[in-house]
Amino acid sequence: MALECAETAPAKDGPAEGHRRIRLDLAYHGAEFSGWARQRGRRTVQEEIESALQIVTRSPEPFPLTVAGRTDAGVHARGQVAHVDLPAELWEQHGGKLLRRLAGRLPADVRVFRLGEAPAGFDARFAAVWRRYAYRVADHQGGVDPLLRGHVLWHDRPLDLDRMNEAAALLLGEHDFAAYCKKREGATTIRTLLELHWDRVPMDPYAAQEGSLAVATVRADAFCHNMVRALVGAMLLVGDGHRPVEFPGEVLAGGVRNSAVNVIRPYGLTLEEVGYPPDDQLAERGRLARRLRTLPGQG
Numbered sequence: 001m002a003l004e005c006a007e008t009a010p011a012k013d014g015p016a017e018g019h020r021r022i023r024l025d026l027a028y029h030g031a032e033f034s035g036w037a038r039q040r041g042r043r044t045v046q047e048e049i050e051s052a053l054q055i056v057t058r059s060p061e062p063f064p065l066t067v068a069g070r071t072d073a074g075v076h077a078r079g080q081v082a083h084v085d086l087p088a089e090l091w092e093q094h095g096g097k098l099l100r101r102l103a104g105r106l107p108a109d110v111r112v113f114r115l116g117e118a119p120a121g122f123d124a125r126f127a128a129v130w131r132r133y134a135y136r137v138a139d140h141q142g143g144v145d146p147l148l149r150g151h152v153l154w155h156d157r158p159l160d161l162d163r164m165n166e167a168a169a170l171l172l173g174e175h176d177f178a179a180y181c182k183k184r185e186g187a188t189t190i191r192t193l194l195e196l197h198w199d200r201v202p203m204d205p206y207a208a209q210e211g212s213l214a215v216a217t218v219r220a221d222a223f224c225h226n227m228v229r230a231l232v233g234a235m236l237l238v239g240d241g242h243r244p245v246e247f248p249g250e251v252l253a254g255g256v257r258n259s260a261v262n263v264i265r266p267y268g269l270t271l272e273e274v275g276y277p278p279d280d281q282l283a284e285r286g287r288l289a290r291r292l293r294t295l296p297g298q299g
Contacts, residue, residue: 013283014120015085022086022095023118024049024065027078028110031150031267035072045071048110049102053084056101057094068124068274069131069223074266076151079132079273083124091117121283122276126290130194130275132219135232135268138203139214145207152213153268159214159239161198167238168196170249171231176295179251179258180231181224190295191227195219198235214239222289226263233262 015021026049034042038050046065054062068081094101102112121127136152137159138144144154171193178189196219200212216235218228234251237243237260251258277285 013123013286018088019085020088020091021118021122022084022091022115023122023124024082024084024112025114026080026082026110026112028076028080029150030071030074030076032109033073035075036067036070045110048107049082049112052102052105053098056098056105057086057090059090066124068128069271071271072225072266075269075271076267077271080271081124081128081274081276083118083122119279119282121279121286123282123286124274126286127276127282128222128274128289129277129285130219130221131223131271132195132217132273132275133223133228134270134272135216135218135228136270137214137216137232137236137268138211140211145204148204148207151267151270153265155214155236155240157240159198159236160241161200161214161239163245164198164214164235164239167235167245167248168198170246171196171252174295175252176255177224177227177252178255180227180234180261182226184225187224189224191224192221193218194221196231198239228269229263229266230261232268233264234258236264237261 028045030045032043033045033048036045038044038047046067050062050065053059057063063084063086065082065084071077071080099112099115102115106112137155138148138152139155139157139159141156144152172195174190174192176190177193181189183189195217198214198216201215203211203213216232218231220227231248234243234248238245238247243260251261276282
């Protein structure tokens with residue numbers, strides 16, 4: 001899935017002397033990307049933006065981006081946030097024209113919609129207090145409208161959202177989500193799940209068939225690798241009657257991956273929004289976020 005967890009980056013509180021920290025708000029269609037992070041020989045969102053930024057500023061070296069949450073191959077975003085530290089002189093020279101120049105240089109499947117100087121203490125990754133994803137599922141018997149196929153998963157059985165929401169409520173709060181994550185060396189899988197619920201939303205009014213989409217809203221302070229897609233996979237088993245309401249909670253309590261839980265396809269997943277505290281709390285939030293978390297009793 002999307003590497004929904006925050007990226008690994010050096011810990012620092014602000015830009016180097018003589019530089020300005022610039023916040024970028026951006027969106028992308030993930031189908032043709034191998035995720036956010038640079039990978040040798042693969043097309044990534046990070047590389048496209050860094051390359052475009054280097055070209056439009058006529059810089060000899062690229063400026064590295066720090067992102068709120070890395071996404072993996074096939075995952076979309078329309079509320080992604082990143083920052084870049086630019087030399088003050090370069091920002092003064094190019095800042096007013098940068099948005100339009102990037103629009104002219106970037107490919108059509110990635111856009112920077114806003115950019116500007118970030119407040120003191122801002123860090124796109126560490127200052128974030130939550131990330132919100134949506135996962136969209138169509139359970140219409142006839143499948144997904146062809147024009148929606150790139151961001152909606154088809155589930156071939158009707159889904160009972162009442163059962164799914166009952167199961168979701170048992171997962172809220174701070175837990176070790178190891179059973180729903182792909183573990184990474186030296187990284188914690190403790191997360192605080194702030195919001196998890198399913199809603200029926202109308203199909204696109206121009207869609208070929210009638211009906212609605214089942215949409216999961218998933219919000220947490222951070223996510224670990226595969227977490228959203230595994231959670232959704234477990235709840236789909238509840239919604240179509242294959243598993244009881246208690247099943248996702250039992251998997252969580254087990255603490256290990258369960259072979260019955262599929263990490264479902266990435267294209268139904270979209271990073272919708274990243275939340276930040278008031279400006280005067282950014283620096284403190286960044287310091288707190290850098291701490292390795294443990295649950296009570298773990299030390």
